[in-house]
Amino acid sequence: MIELVLTINDKDGSYTEHAGVVLASVFANTAHKINVHIVHDDSVSEENKLKLNQLTDSFGHNIHFYHVTVPHDLYEVASGVHKINFWTMASMYRLLLPLFIHSEKVIYLDCDILVNMDINELWSIDLGDRYLGAVIDQGQNLMEYFVSLGLSAELYFNSGVILFHLDNIRAKQTWYEEMLAFLRHFPTVTMPDQDVLNAIYSSNYLQLDLRYNTFAHSDLDLDNKIVHFAGDNKWWDSDSPAAWLYYKFLAMTPWAREVVQEQASEPEQVNIVFDPPPVQPEEAYEPPPVPEIQHVDTPPPPFQEPVILPPPLLPQFTAAAPEIVPPVLESTPVKVKPHRRKHRSSRLRRLLRLRKKLRLRRKLKLKLRRKKALRAKYRTKKRIKLIKRRYVKRRRALLAARKRLALIRRKKLHARKKAVPVKKIHRVRRTA
Missing domain, CATH: 3.90.550.10 (Spore Coat Polysaccharide Biosynthesis Protein SpsA; Chain A)
Structure with missing residues (x-):
């Protein structure tokens, strides 16, 4: 066997x-x-x-x-x-x-x-x-x-x-x-x-x-x-x-x-x-000699049953780690129009959904595989090609989702750079 x-x-x-x-x-x-x-x-x-x-x-x-x-x-x-x-x-x-x-x-x-x-x-x-x-x-x-x-x-x-x-x-x-x-x-x-x-x-x-x-x-x-x-x-x-x-x-x-x-x-x-036999006192390590590989027709040494000792006592760590409180960052409020706020929140939700899809791509892969299948010995080449095409299709969908996410980020960055600066008004003094 x-x-x-x-x-x-x-x-x-x-x-x-x-x-x-x-x-x-x-x-x-x-x-x-x-x-x-x-x-x-x-x-x-x-x-x-x-x-x-x-x-x-x-x-x-x-x-x-x-x-x-x-x-x-x-x-x-x-x-x-x-x-x-x-x-x-x-x-x-x-x-x-x-x-x-x-x-x-x-x-x-x-x-x-x-x-x-x-x-x-x-x-x-x-x-x-x-x-x-x-x-x-x-x-x-x-x-x-x-x-x-x-x-x-x-x-x-x-x-x-x-x-x-x-x-x-x-x-x-x-x-x-x-x-x-x-x-x-x-x-x-x-x-x-x-x-x-x-x-x-x-x-x-x-x-x-x-x-x-x-x-x-x-x-x-x-x-x-x-x-x-x-x-x-x-x-x-x-x-x-x-x-x-x-x-x-x-x-x-x-x-x-x-x-x-x-x-x-x-x-x-x-x-x-298990815990193997105790280690002998440490000595200077010397690499083993490297002889030429050759076949020697000698019987193998008799088998010796390995000694398995009880498990070692590992140290118990009971001290709880100190709680880390994240610092609160103060930021200046940004004035946003009501209609703009509604638009940004919906776009943020779309971004979160795309991120969630990217994180759960492994779960999606497993769900898409759960199809009714024939027994292994009756599978045909056509069925194998179908599984491969579905896999490639899912990969392309994930790449397209990443491209859409990157496009949204670029548009957002471009909108910030394109903001119109406030013009200064120069007043002219009148002379009598």
Whole structure:
């Protein structure tokens, strides 16, 4: 059975939907049984959990949910990393998989991944005594950055698609301490989780073929590949070359049809709060040696059950924050004619309505999708094109609304500049 892990931090309410489309692309291309592990925090709603459960049930697979709390010592060290607020604390979840995923190996996928091949090909790769299998990173102009961290540019891999051998990692008893030491010594890392994985495991990993994690570009052949949309242009954007595939797999998910009120089966909820073994006294950090990658036919070390300690006692903050009273600004009253006042208030209402529409564009997007749909296997290309046209139409409507709002603002500014100044009257004195 294939073991698959996705980590979700759903800040804006749409990331779980993207994770569902990734799962649909995996399910549609394989006939093997899959165990899905969803690692998440408090941001994932119960409604989205239900949809993920419905999706896996419809394809005949299993799903497990893990509500994970980052250990106290890792949270303290990661909070000092400069880029942690950009990537969120949930990016540390993939570093902790050996502590609570009790399988021999597992496939990890980011949520901006398109799987357009049989995932069993990746699962069937023999790692031997290596820690993981990954594809070398395809970024450019990063040599100075790698050197500053003591990493090798020839071995640096991307963490968007990883085949973890968890038993081999658990046999490396110092992996957790090395992770903390690296983050303490290099708080200026720009990709914390990926840099940590490279610092600890790049000395003994298997370089996979490029088709298992190919960076997306405009003229890319998407057939029989796992494509990673690592840049700003994601595959759910309307101008993406893979947008038609996104809508194809979206049509297979509960996000493309009305939500079923009755729950098919209760999802297994696992709450995990753990604290790893205490860290040894801090020593001077030395980057691990970087030997050449070679295959060694030696049996893996015996599995050692990880020790899970009770949760740490976090400090309780009870002091209430002082109430901030905004200052009252005095302004000179502006004389406005009654008919002008009525006109401005109505225009202000129109502006507020336009702003409200722009803020709620995500809700409008979800409401417009709630149409009666056929089952996923009976969807046709015509239906997929219709969904795409509706999406493009909504995007154009939003752009038109923004243009109207900008035009109203320009007219208002132009009216202020065109105000007629008061002319001075010069009086002429009469002489007798």
